[in-house]
Amino acid sequence: MNKNRIEAFSDGVIAIIITIMVLEIKLPHGGEFAALKPLLPVFLSYVLSFVYVGIYWNNHHHLLGGVTKINGRVLWPNLHLLFWLSLVPFATDWMGENRFSAATLAVYGFVLFMSSLTFRVLQTRLVEANEPDSPLAQAAARNWKARLSPLFYSLGIAASFWSAWVAGGIYVGVALLWLVPERRIDHTAANAKTQNL
C-alpha cells in the first residue's frame, strides 16, 4: 500500500473538482457590468462550493497526514468520498442556475451530507488500520465537527422546503464552523502541544 499515491490521486481529483466548477459559469451576454448581475447566484454558489471543496481537501490532508499505516480497505472508502465530492459541481451549478430553489438546495445539502458521511467512513477505516491509541484515533475521537456536520446538513435539507435563506444560512454556517476553529486548533497546538482540546 502506497499512501503517497492515494494522496496524489485524491489531490488530483479534488484539484479538478475545485477547478472545473468555474467552467460552469456561463459567459454573460454582453460586455458591460450589468451583464454580470444575473450571474450573482451562480457566483455565490461557486464561492460556497470552492470553500467546501477546500475544506474537504484540508481535512483529507490532515486525516492522511496523521496516518502511519494504511491498507487496501481504505481505497474504496476514499473513492466513495471522491464520488460524492465529484457531484458538487453539478449540484452547485443546478442550484445557481435555478436561484436556490427548494429542490436544488435539498440536493446540494444531500451531496454535502453524503460527503460528510463517507468522510467519516474513511476516517473510521483509517483508525482501524492503526493502533487504538494512535494520534489519528485521538484526533478522530475529539473531531466533534465531523460528527455534527451530517446533522446540520440534515437540518439544511429539511429547511430547504421551508426557507431558502435558512437552508443557505445553515450551509454557510457549517462552512464557517470548519474555517474558523481550524486556525484556533493549529494556533493552540503551536503554543502548547500537550494540551488536548
Added chain:
Amino acid sequence: MNKNRIEAFSDGVIAIIITIMVLEIKLPHGGEFAALKPLLPVFLSYVLSFVYVGIYWNNHHHLLGGVTKINGRVLWPNLHLLFWLSLVPFATDWMGENRFSAATLAVYGFVLFMSSLTFRVLQTRLVEANEPDSPLAQAAARNWKARLSPLFYSLGIAASFWSAWVAGGIYVGVALLWLVPERRIDHTAANAKTQNL
C-alpha cells in the same frame, strides 16, 4: 526510467477521466425534483463508469506497487491503456443519453474489453521486465479476474443486441466481481501473509 513519474502521469490522467465525466451530466431544465428524473440513465451510467475507472486505478496502483524494475517498453502499453480509458467518458455519455440502446451498450462493452486487454499487455510487459518468480509475476499468474474479464465483456457485447438488461447486468456483475474479492484478499493477506490464494 522513473517509476514515480509514470505513476504520477497515470494518476493525473485517471483522475481527470474519473472527474470530467460529471461535466457531461447536463443541467436539467427546471429546478424541481421532477426535472432530475430524465437524468436517471445518465446518472446510472456515471456511477458504473466511476466504479470502473476506480477499479482500474486500484489495479494500476497494485500492479505498479509490486514492480521493482521498469524499462522504456512499458511506456507505450501504459499510454495504450490510458487511451482506452480516456474513451470511457464518451462511451458513458453516449450510453446514458440514448438510454442504453443496443449499439451504445456494445460500444461501452468494447471500450471495457479493450481496456482489460491493454491492462493485460501492460501487466505482461512489467512481468517481463522483472524476475520470473517476482511477487509481481506470482500475483499476475493467479490474477484470474484479469484473465476472465475480457471474456465477460465479450459476452456483454453479444448480449447488447439481445437484451439491454442482460448486457448491463454483465457489466455491473464484473464490476462487483472486482469490488468484492479485493477486500477478501487484502483481509486474508493481513491475517496470514504466507497463505497463497
Added chain:
Amino acid sequence: MNKNRIEAFSDGVIAIIITIMVLEIKLPHGGEFAALKPLLPVFLSYVLSFVYVGIYWNNHHHLLGGVTKINGRVLWPNLHLLFWLSLVPFATDWMGENRFSAATLAVYGFVLFMSSLTFRVLQTRLVEANEPDSPLAQAAARNWKARLSPLFYSLGIAASFWSAWVAGGIYVGVALLWLVPERRIDHTAANAKTQNL
C-alpha cells in the same frame, strides 16, 4: 503539515487553470484561414492569461521553494490565491469574446489585482512561519515587483474606462516586468551568489 502536498495540490489546480482556458476557444465556423480571424482577440487574451498563470506558478514555486517551515495557517491563504486564479479563465474568455470592452478589462484587472494581493498575504504568512532573517524573509523584503503589481493593476482598472489600449498595455507591461528580470536575477545569482540585489 506537509509542504509537498500543498505544492502538489497547487500544481494540480494551476495546471488545470492554465489548460482549461483553451477549452474556451470556441471552434470557428468553417475550415479556412479566414475563419480564424474573429478568434484573434480570444487568442490574444489566452496568450496573456497563459503568461500570467505561468508567472504565478513560477512565483509560487519560488515562494514555497524557499520555505523550510510551514503551518496550518498557510492553507487558507493558499486556497484564497487559487480561488482568484481560478477566475482567470472566466475573465479571459469574457474579455476576449467582448473584444476588450471597458467592463471586461476592468474585471480582468480586478482578478489580477486580487491574485496579487492574495499572493502577498500568502507570502506574509509564510514569512511569519519562518525565522525573521530566513532567506524567504529576505527575498520577500526585496520583492519590489510583488509590492508594485497591485498598484499597476489599479491603474489598469482605472484606465479601462478611458482607453482599452492603455489598460491592455499596462497588463501586458506588468507581465513583461515579471518575465524579464526573473532571468536577470537568476543569471546574477548563478554568477555571484553573495551579491544582494
Added chain:
Amino acid sequence: MNKNRIEAFSDGVIAIIITIMVLEIKLPHGGEFAALKPLLPVFLSYVLSFVYVGIYWNNHHHLLGGVTKINGRVLWPNLHLLFWLSLVPFATDWMGENRFSAATLAVYGFVLFMSSLTFRVLQTRLVEANEPDSPLAQAAARNWKARLSPLFYSLGIAASFWSAWVAGGIYVGVALLWLVPERRIDHTAANAKTQNL
C-alpha cells in the same frame, strides 16, 4: 530549483491536454452504430493527437530524467513548450470537424512545428545548465529525430495546400518514426549499455 515540481507541473498539464481532447468529441445524434460514422475524422484526429501528446510526454520524461542540474532559465522554455502543446486540442478538433481541410491541416502542422522547436529550445537550455559531456548533452547530440522533426512538419504544412493525404501521411509518418525506434534504443541500451547509436 526543484526538478520534481517542474516534472509534476508538466505532467499535470500534459495529462490534462491528453484527456480533455476527448471532451471535444461531441455526442452523435442517435444511439445506433450509423450515428458514429460522421465522428470518424474527429476520432482519427483524436488518435493521432493522443499519440503525439504521448510522444511529447515520453520525450519530456526522458529529457528531464537525464538532467542532474537545473536552473531558473528552463522554467519559461518549459512553459513555452506547454503553451504550444495546449493548442493541440484546439487544432485537433478544428481539423476533425472540418474533415482535414487545407487550412486546418496547415495549422495542425504549425502547432506540431512550434512544439518541436520549443522542445529543442528546452533541450538546449538544459544542456547548457549541465556539463558539456553530460549524458544529457550526448543524448541531445545524437537526437537526430528532434532535429529532423521540424523539417518534416514544414513539409507537411506545405503539402496541406496540395494534398490532404500527403500532409496527413507526413504527420502520421513522423509519429511512427518516434514510436518505433524508441523501443529499439531502449532494447539496445538494455543489452549493451556502452554501445553508442
